[in-house]
Amino acid sequence: MRFIAAFAVMAFHYMAASRSLWGEYPTEIFASVNRVTTLGILGVELFFLISGFVILMSAWGRSIGKFAVSRISRLYPAYWFTVVALYVLYNYTDVTGFKGNLYPIHYLINLSMFQEAFGVLHAGGVFWSLWVELKFYFLISIIVIIGINLRRAMAFMWVWLVLVVVAEYLENDLLTEIVMPRQAPYFIAGMAFYLIHRVGPSVTRWGFVLVGYAFAVYAALERVQSRVDAIGLKRFPAPPEAVIVAITLIFLLMAAVALGWLSWVKWAPLTTVGALTYPLYLLHQNVSAVVIPGLRDTLNPWLLTALTMAASIVLAYLVYKLIDRPGQRLLRRILGGRRPVRNE
Numbered sequence: 001m002r003f004i005a006a007f008a009v010m011a012f013h014y015m016a017a018s019r020s021l022w023g024e025y026p027t028e029i030f031a032s033v034n035r036v037t038t039l040g041i042l043g044v045e046l047f048f049l050i051s052g053f054v055i056l057m058s059a060w061g062r063s064i065g066k067f068a069v070s071r072i073s074r075l076y077p078a079y080w081f082t083v084v085a086l087y088v089l090y091n092y093t094d095v096t097g098f099k100g101n102l103y104p105i106h107y108l109i110n111l112s113m114f115q116e117a118f119g120v121l122h123a124g125g126v127f128w129s130l131w132v133e134l135k136f137y138f139l140i141s142i143i144v145i146i147g148i149n150l151r152r153a154m155a156f157m158w159v160w161l162v163l164v165v166v167a168e169y170l171e172n173d174l175l176t177e178i179v180m181p182r183q184a185p186y187f188i189a190g191m192a193f194y195l196i197h198r199v200g201p202s203v204t205r206w207g208f209v210l211v212g213y214a215f216a217v218y219a220a221l222e223r224v225q226s227r228v229d230a231i232g233l234k235r236f237p238a239p240p241e242a243v244i245v246a247i248t249l250i251f252l253l254m255a256a257v258a259l260g261w262l263s264w265v266k267w268a269p270l271t272t273v274g275a276l277t278y279p280l281y282l283l284h285q286n287v288s289a290v291v292i293p294g295l296r297d298t299l300n301p302w303l304l305t306a307l308t309m310a311a312s313i314v315l316a317y318l319v320y321k322l323i324d325r326p327g328q329r330l331l332r333r334i335l336g337g338r339r340p341v342r343n344e
Helices: 002-017 031-059 064-092 104-110 128-146 150-170 173-179 184-199 203-231 240-258 269-275 277-295 301-335
Strands: none
Touching (some): 031 064, 064 128, 150 173, 150 184, 184 203, 269 301, 277 301
C-alpha cells in the first residue's frame, strides 16, 4: 500500500505537476490519463492513513525510548542521504529543477528534519509531509509515555478530534500547527482501523472511521480545489466528484486491511517493495529534474516518463540496500535499540 501511495505521488509529479520540467502543462501532454494522474496528489493522504495504522501498531507495548529509537532509525538514514545528495546536486551541477534558494547552513538545518519549525525552506519538495509525520509522532508519544492500551488510545483519539474542531473554530495558528486539522482525520481514522484490526470492530471505532472520512473528504476537496483555482480545471482536471471517489477508495482499501480481507497477500518480495518506498518518495522528484529536461526534446514523453520512473525505483532500491537498511541497523546499535530492523 505504501508503494501504491508513492507511485501515485510520483505519477502526479511527473505527469500532472511538473510544468517547469516539461516546458508545458503535463496534463496536456498526458491528456488521456490526466483525470487519474491529478488525483495522485492524494497519495500523501494515503501515507497519512497508513501511518495512523502502522505507528499505533509500532508503538503498542513499547516504552518511549524504544519507540523513539524505532522512529529515528527508520526515518533518518535515507533522509540524511537525500539532503546531502540534494546539496551536491544543486551546488555542484547545473541542474535547476526544484532548486531552492538555500545556503549551506539551510541544508545543515534540514538534516534535523525540523527546518519548518525554524522557518527554513525544505531542501526537497516532499519534505513538508515529514514535518507532519514528526508532529504525529510527538502527539502519539503522549500515550506511549503512560502506556498504550485500548482505553487510552480511544481517549487520545477523542481528545485529538475535539481539538481539531476547536482549532477550526478558533482559527488559532499555534493550535492549528499542533493538531493539524487537515491531516489529523487521516491519522485518527488510521488508528481506528488498527484498533478494528487488533481488537475487532465496534460502533465507536467505526464512528471514528466515518468522522475521519467526512473530515478527510472536506480537507481533500479543499487541497485539490486550491490547485484547480491556481491553473484552472482544464489544466488540472480533478473535479470534486473524482476527489470524493478517490478518498472513498483509499478508506475502503484500509477497511479491507483492518478486517483481514487482504491477509492472503503473502508474497515475500512485497516486503522489499514496501521498504524501498521511503527512499523512492524522498528522491523521485529530483530524479525527474535530472532526467526530463535533458531528454524531453528527443524522447517520446511516455517513454521518458517510464524511463524516469524506472531510474527512480532503481535508485531507491540501491539507497535502501546500501544506505537505509545498514543505517537503520547502525542507529539502533548507537541508540541502544536491540530489536531487528522492521519495515514500520
